[in-house]
Amino acid sequence: MRSYVILRRPKAAPPGRMGLEKLQPKPPEITVENLPDHALRELDADPDTSYAENMPTALIEPLDSPAPAADGTDWGIAAVGADASPFTGAGVTVAVLDTGIDAAHPAFAGVQLVEKDFTGSGNGDIKGHGSHCAGTIFGRDVGGQRIGIARGVGKALIGKVLGNDGKGDSGMIFEALQWALTEKADIVSMSLGFDFPGLVKRLTSEGWDIEPATSMALVGYRSNLRMLDTIMAMLKAHGALGTSPLVVAAGNESKRAAAIPYRIAASLPAAADGVIAVAAIGRDADTYKVAPFSNMLAAVAAPGVDITSAWPGGGLHTISGTSMACPHVSGVAALWWQALEQKGISASAASVGARILASARRNVFAADVLEVDIGQGMVTAPPAN
Secondary structure (H helix, E strand, O other): OOOEEEEOOOOOOOOOHHHHHOOOOOOOOEEEEEHHHHHHHHHOOOOOOOEOOOEEEEEEEEEEEEOOOOOOEEEHHHHOOOOOOOOOOOEEEEEEOOOOOOOOOOHHOOOOOEEEEOOOOOOOOOOOOOHHHHHHHHHHOOOEEEOOEEEEOOOEEEEOOOOOOEEEEEHHHHHHHHHEEEHOOOOOEOOEEEEEHHHHHHHHHHOOOHHHHHHHHHHHHHHHHHHHHHHHHHHOOOHHOOOOOOOOOOOOEEEEEOOOOEOOEEEOOOOOOOOOEEEEEEEEOOOEEEEEOOEOOEEEEEEEEEEEEEEOOOEEEEEHHHHHHHHHHHHHHHHHHHHHHHOOOOOOOOHHHHHHHHHOOOOEOOOOOHHHHHOOEEOOOOOOO
C-alpha cells in the first residue's frame, strides 16, 4: 500500500425553505490514507473525490549572509514602504506553515500564537526557518531593531509542516491548509517546496530503476499540482468563506552567477494556479536586482537578500532566499487587509491579491531586470491615502 492525499468535495446541501439551496459552503475534506491499488479505482469512480500520491516536501534552504549593519530597521522594510505606512496589520490573522516557531522569542511577545504540529516532531522550531519567516511578517522590535512588516498582527496560526530535519510531505501541507482555513486565517504564508528529487530517491530505494522512478515521480508531482489547483479553485468558488491569499516562495534553484548560468521556473507549490508566488531581490546601489538564486515566473518580487529576523534562542540572524522574500509579501498583505477594512471595503483573497499586484513597482529595478524574473515588480505597502 502507498500513502495518498484524498480530497473529498462537500456534497450539495439539501433544499432549504422555499426550495432554495442553503447557502452554507464548506471547505473540502482532506485526509491522508494508506491505500491498495484497487481502492484507487473506487476513488476514480467518484466525481467528488481527487487524490494525489503523498509527496516529500523540504525546506527551501536559505543562504547564510554576513552580519547586518545595526541601523535600527531591516532594509527590506523600507524597500516595500512598510516604514512609511500607517497600517500595522491589526486585526489580521496570519498563518505560517513552516518549521514551527520559537514561541518564547521576544519578537513574538504579545502575539497570540496558536501552534499545531503536523509532523509528529512536536511544536517548537529547531531549524530556525519558521521563526525567521514569522519575524519578518509580524515580529516586534528586538534590541531596538525593527524586523517585522506588520507589527500589529495579534494572532498567528503556526502550522509545523516541516520536521526538525526540515522535511515533511504534501499530506502535512494539505492538512495544514485545511486547518488554517478552518481557523479563519486571513493570510497563509509558505516558504517551502515539493521535493521532486526526494520522491525519485524514495522510489529507487523501494527497488525502482531510475527511469521508471523518474516517470512515476512526475506523475506524483503532476497529481499534487492538480490537487493544489483544485483546492485553490474550490476556495475561489467559496469566496463567502473569506478565503485567504496564499503566499508562497518561488524557490532557490536558479544559478544566474554560475559559469553556465540558468534559471528555473517556480516550483510547487508556487507553480499552482491562484497562489502569489514570490521572487527574491537584493540591493544594487540605488536600485534593486533579482537575486542570482531566485526562480523565475513569480507573480511579484520582494527583498530576499541579507534579511535579518528572529532566530531560536532570542537573537537575530541574517540569511537570504526566496523564503525570506515570501514573508515580506505576507506582511504587506496583512497591511493591505487592514487598509481595505478601514476603508469599508471587504477584504478577501481576491481584493487583497489585486491590491498587491496593482501596487507593485517596476521602476525601482535596474534597467536590465526582466519581467519574467520579478513579475509585477516590488510589492508595496499601502500608503496613508
